[in-house]
Amino acid sequence: MAQTAQQLLAPIAQLADQRQKTEGYKSALAQILDSGQPDACREFVNHMLTDEVPLVISRQLLLLFAQGIARLPPAAHVQVATAALEKLQPRVVSFEDSCVLLREDLAAALEREEEWSRAAQVLSGIDLESGGRALEAAYKLRQNIKIAMLYLEDDDPVNAEMYIKKAAALISSCKDEALELQYKTCYARILDSKRRFLEAAMRYYELSQSRPSAACELKMDEDDRDTALRSAITCTILAPAGPQRSRMLAALYKDERSTKFSDLFPFLQKVYLERILDRSEVEAFSRGLKPHHLALLPGGGTVLDRSVVQHNLAAASRLYANIGTDQLGGLLGVAAEEAEALAADMVAEGRMPGSIDQVDRLIHFGAKVEVEALLRWDDSIRAACAKVGELLDSVTALGLVGPGQAAAGGSR
Numbered sequence: 001m002a003q004t005a006q007q008l009l010a011p012i013a014q015l016a017d018q019r020q021k022t023e024g025y026k027s028a029l030a031q032i033l034d035s036g037q038p039d040a041c042r043e044f045v046n047h048m049l050t051d052e053v054p055l056v057i058s059r060q061l062l063l064l065f066a067q068g069i070a071r072l073p074p075a076a077h078v079q080v081a082t083a084a085l086e087k088l089q090p091r092v093v094s095f096e097d098s099c100v101l102l103r104e105d106l107a108a109a110l111e112r113e114e115e116w117s118r119a120a121q122v123l124s125g126i127d128l129e130s131g132g133r134a135l136e137a138a139y140k141l142r143q144n145i146k147i148a149m150l151y152l153e154d155d156d157p158v159n160a161e162m163y164i165k166k167a168a169a170l171i172s173s174c175k176d177e178a179l180e181l182q183y184k185t186c187y188a189r190i191l192d193s194k195r196r197f198l199e200a201a202m203r204y205y206e207l208s209q210s211r212p213s214a215a216c217e218l219k220m221d222e223d224d225r226d227t228a229l230r231s232a233i234t235c236t237i238l239a240p241a242g243p244q245r246s247r248m249l250a251a252l253y254k255d256e257r258s259t260k261f262s263d264l265f266p267f268l269q270k271v272y273l274e275r276i277l278d279r280s281e282v283e284a285f286s287r288g289l290k291p292h293h294l295a296l297l298p299g300g301g302t303v304l305d306r307s308v309v310q311h312n313l314a315a316a317s318r319l320y321a322n323i324g325t326d327q328l329g330g331l332l333g334v335a336a337e338e339a340e341a342l343a344a345d346m347v348a349e350g351r352m353p354g355s356i357d358q359v360d361r362l363i364h365f366g367a368k369v370e371v372e373a374l375l376r377w378d379d380s381i382r383a384a385c386a387k388v389g390e391l392l393d394s395v396t397a398l399g400l401v402g403p404g405q406a407a408a409g410g411s412r
Contacts, residue, residue, distance in 0.1 A: 004040070004043070005028075005032055005039075005040040005041075005043035005044055005047070006043055006047070008028045008031065008032070009025070009028055009043070009044065009047045011024075012024035012025055012028060013047075013050075013052040013053065018054070018056075018057065021057060022057050022060065022061070025053075025057065025061050026061070026064065028044070029044060029061060029064060029065060029068065030068075032044050033065075033068045033069065033071070033072070036072055036073065036076055038076050038079045038080050038083070041065075041069065041072075041076075041080040041083075041084070042080065042083050042084070042087075044065065045062070045065065045083070045084045045087050045088070046087065048061055048062050048065075049087060049088075049091070055094060058095075059094070059095060059097075059098070062088070062095055062098040063097055063098045063101070065084070065098070066084075066097075066098045066099075066101040066102045066105070067101065069081060069084075069102075069105070070105045070109075074109055074112070074113070077105070077106075077109050078106065078109050078110065078113075081102050081105065081106040081109070082106065084102055085099065085102055085103065085106070085122075085125075088102070089125075092127075096127075099125075099126075100126055103122050103123060103125055103126050104123070104126075106119075106122050107119040107120075107122045107123045107150075110122060111150065114153075116150045116151070116153035116154040117150070117151060117154040117156060117159075119150050120147045120150035120151045120154075120159070123143060123146060123147050123150070124147050124163070126143060128140045128143060128144075137170050137173045137174045138174045138176050138179065140166075140170055141167055141170040141171065141174050141176075141179050141183070142179060144163045144164070144166045144167040144170070145163075145164070145167050145179065145182050145183055145186055147160075147163045148160040148161075148163040148164040148167065148186050148190070149182070149186050151163070152186065152189050152190065152193065155193065155291070155292065157190050157193035157194045160186070160189075160190050160193070161190050161194065164183070164186055164187055164190055167183055167186075168183075168187075171183055177212055177213060177215070177216040177217075177218075178212075178216050178217040178218035181207075181210065181212060181216070181218050181220065182218065184203060184206065184207055184210075185207060185228075187203060188200050188203035188204050188207060188228075188231070191203060192204075192231065192235055192292075193292055195238075195292070195303060197235040197236070197238045197239035197240075197303075198235070198236070198239040198240070198244055198245060198248065200231075200235045201231075201232045201233075201235035201236040201239060201248055202232075202248065204228045204229070204231040204232035204235060205228070205229070205232040205248070205251065205252070207225070207228040208225045208226075208228035208229035208232060208257075209225075210225070210228075226257070226260070229252075229255070229257055229258065229261075230261060230264065232248075232252060233252050233258065233261070233264055233268055234264075234288070234289065234293070236248045236249055236252060237267070237268065237271055237285070237307065238293060238303055238304060238307045239307070240306075240307070240310060241307075241310040241311055241313070241314045241346065241352070249268070249271060249272045250272065252268060252272075253268060253269065253272040263284075263288065264285075264288070267281060267284070267285045271311060274311075274314060274315045274318050275315060276312050276315045276316065276331070277308055277311060277312060277315075282304065282308050285304075286304055289304065309332050309334060309342060310342065310346065312331065312332050313328070313332060313339070313342060313343060313346065313352070314346075314352055316328065316331060316332075316365070317352055317353075317354065317365035317366070318365075321364070321365060321366070322362050322363060322364040322365060323362070323363055323365075324361055324362055324363075325337075325339055325340045325361045325362070325363060326361070328340075328343070328363060336361075340356065340358075340361075340363070343356060343363050344356055352365070353365070353366050354366060
């Protein structure tokens with residue numbers, strides 16, 4: 001561009017006729033965009049925000065500017081859009097439509113560059129509760145789901161959950177099948193990332209059974225359903241042992257589709273049948289896991305380690321009536337104290353019936369029922385003794401036997 005942007009724009013500002021001024025600025029904008037120079041684009045935005053340009057013209061021209069910069073080279077587009085938003089943000093109420101368009105296109109450009117969190121932050125700058133624009137529930141829902149999914153790509157489930165909760169408040173008011181499917185997928189991934197594996201497994205399993213209608217914009221083929229089913233199996237295996245996990249395992253094991261996963265089904269079968277897992281099987285299973293599945297826990301060990309130890313403990317409870325803590329530790333591959341603490345937690349949380357004899361260092365499996373029976377037996381003996389005492393008092397009161405004789409008879 002032979003002239004600088006300022007030289008090009010200054011004469012137009014002096015025009016008195018608004019129509020001529022508008023057409024002059026449109027022509028100048030076309031030249032600036034064709035030049036592809038970021039500095040010229042920034043000067044155009046700065047000029048539009050001066051007092052020399054009436055608001056009615058600057059609104060129209062900045063909207064055209066926001067529509068036009070998308071054709072710039074990617075690096076220039078990101079640079080120009082970012083600078084424009086910084087300038088416009090203090091006056092966003094006056095240029096709301098331009099800011100929204102700039103943010104949507106900039107977020108798309110950043111997404112193509114795989115700058116997920118930055119793209120999410122740009123989109124989250126759109127005021128979805130603005131009183132100046134009437135926004136449809138579907139648009140708000142779409143934006144919140146999009147932001148949540150972008151954060152998930154950067155493994156940020158905390159921020160993702162914040163936006164999916166906003167989407168949850170809108171999902172009932174929007175009957176868009178594609179958006180509902182995106183919402184369910186995103187929510188399942190968030191639960192998975194936050195290690196709420198049992199809830200995630202149920203969501204994934206529901207997705208694996210989804211059959212969107214032909215009118216649905218978002219298509220879900222057999223591969224997508226298989227991916228959801230595989231995720232459901234993985235999350236169920238990683239979930240803490242307990243009755244709910246057992247029910248989920250049963251549903252997955254009995255689902256005929258699970259048998260197609262030759263690398264995963266044998267492991268699922270052993271877990272469902274409560275057989276003890278050996279190290280080689282666990283290592284083979286771990287190769288198909290995602291990084292957050294193998295993250296270290298505060299107390300040491302990974303999520304998988306915890307899940308396998310709890311499973312093997314539950315499996316041992318089916319094989320043994322009782323076992324020493326040293327032997328249990330050896331079976332689980334942990335220290336005796338850790339095995340005892342783990343068993344205590346599972347018993348206390350109601351995930352495994354049993355009791356612990358700390359004197360003899362024994363863990364009794366299924367002993368909860370035996371203890372209750374002994375307590376009932378003690379109550380019965382106590383009640384019988386009370387009845388015998390009442391009978392002796394009655395006999396003594398009638399004078400049929402003397403107090404000394406009653407005591408002697410009692411001793412015999």
